[in-house]
Amino acid sequence: MNKKNIFLVILIFVICAVILWMYLKSTADTTQSISNQNNNTSTLKSNEDRATSLSENTADMKLNTNLPVWAKKLLQLDQSAANREEKIHDLIQLLEQNQHDENAIEEILTQLTSLNPLEATEQILPFLTHQNPKIQSLAIGALNNAMLLTDREHELKKSLPENDLIRQKISHALEQRFQDPNLDPKVKQVLISSLPHTASVQTQHNLVQELLQQNSISPNEAQFLSQYLLNGQGNNTTLEQLAHKNPKMIEDIIANLNNQIVDQPAIVEVLNNDQKKQLHNFILQHPPSSKDESYGYKNDIWRFSLNQLQQ
Incomplete structure (x- = not known):
C-alpha cells in the first residue's frame, strides 16, 4: 500500500472517530438534560406537596382557632381519657356556661345522651320546655338514656333506690310534658x-284509645302500640280493634312486634x-305478603315471633 492510500485510511478513521465522539457527547448531553428536568420536576413537586401540606395544616389551625370556646372544650373532652363521671361533670359545667347558645346546648345534650347522664338530670330537665323544639327533643333523648341502669346497678343486678327516685322524677316530667296541649x-x-x-x-291507655x-x-306510634301489647297491657278487645284497621297500619304494628321479639x-x-295466645293469633292472621320484595326476611321473623309466643 502506498503512502497516499495509508494517509486516506487514517483520515477516514479520524473522521469516523470524530463523528462517534460527537454522537456520544450529544447523547450524554440529552440524558443530562432529561435528568435535570426530572430533578427540577421532582423538586418542584416536592415543594408543591410541602406547600399543599402547609396550606392544609394552616387551614386546620385556622379552623380550630375560629371554633367557639365551648366547641374546643367539647373536642378536648371527647378525646380525653376522663371517665364517664368526670365527663358528665365537665359537660354539666359547660351546659351551665352556655345557657343562651342554642348550638352549644344541642351539642352538649348530644354528648350527654351518649353517657346515660343520670347525674345530669336536674340540669337537663329545664330544657324540656325550651323554646326550640329540637332542643326539647334532644333533652327527651338524654333523659330517656338517663333512666337506663348504671354500670354499678348492672354489677349489682338491681336498681338502686336513690337512682329509682331520679327515674321517677324523669317519668313524671316526661308525662307532664306529653299532656301539654301546646306541645x-x-x-x-x-x-x-x-x-x-x-x-x-x-x-298509655288514653293514647291507645286515641290511636285506635x-x-x-306514625312509626313512633306503631312502636308504642307494639310495646304496649308486649308489656301485657293490651287485651283481646284492643287486638280486635286493631284487626279492623287498614292493612298498612296492621302491617306496621306487626313489623314492630316481630322486630322487638327478634331483638x-x-x-x-x-x-x-x-x-x-291472643297475640300469637293476631300475628298468625296477618302473614307478610309474598309479593313484598322483603318477603323472605319478613317471613322469617314472622315465624320466629310465632314460635316464641308458643313456648
Missing part, C-alpha cells in the same frame, strides 16, 4: 316512643298464657 307535634312524636317506659298506665280512632299511624326474645316472658 309541638314533632316533640310529641319523640315523647310517644318513650311512653311505654315512662308514662302511667292511664296515660286513626286510620294511619329481645325474652320480652314475651312478661305475658301470661292467654296474652301470648
Whole structure:
C-alpha cells in the first residue's frame, strides 16, 4: 500500500472517530438534560406537596382557632381519657356556661345522651320546655338514656333506690310534658316512643284509645302500640280493634312486634298464657305478603315471633 492510500485510511478513521465522539457527547448531553428536568420536576413537586401540606395544616389551625370556646372544650373532652363521671361533670359545667347558645346546648345534650347522664338530670330537665323544639327533643333523648341502669346497678343486678327516685322524677316530667296541649307535634312524636317506659298506665291507655280512632299511624306510634301489647297491657278487645284497621297500619304494628321479639326474645316472658295466645293469633292472621320484595326476611321473623309466643 502506498503512502497516499495509508494517509486516506487514517483520515477516514479520524473522521469516523470524530463523528462517534460527537454522537456520544450529544447523547450524554440529552440524558443530562432529561435528568435535570426530572430533578427540577421532582423538586418542584416536592415543594408543591410541602406547600399543599402547609396550606392544609394552616387551614386546620385556622379552623380550630375560629371554633367557639365551648366547641374546643367539647373536642378536648371527647378525646380525653376522663371517665364517664368526670365527663358528665365537665359537660354539666359547660351546659351551665352556655345557657343562651342554642348550638352549644344541642351539642352538649348530644354528648350527654351518649353517657346515660343520670347525674345530669336536674340540669337537663329545664330544657324540656325550651323554646326550640329540637332542643326539647334532644333533652327527651338524654333523659330517656338517663333512666337506663348504671354500670354499678348492672354489677349489682338491681336498681338502686336513690337512682329509682331520679327515674321517677324523669317519668313524671316526661308525662307532664306529653299532656301539654301546646306541645309541638314533632316533640310529641319523640315523647310517644318513650311512653311505654315512662308514662302511667292511664296515660298509655288514653293514647291507645286515641290511636285506635286513626286510620294511619306514625312509626313512633306503631312502636308504642307494639310495646304496649308486649308489656301485657293490651287485651283481646284492643287486638280486635286493631284487626279492623287498614292493612298498612296492621302491617306496621306487626313489623314492630316481630322486630322487638327478634331483638329481645325474652320480652314475651312478661305475658301470661292467654296474652301470648291472643297475640300469637293476631300475628298468625296477618302473614307478610309474598309479593313484598322483603318477603323472605319478613317471613322469617314472622315465624320466629310465632314460635316464641308458643313456648
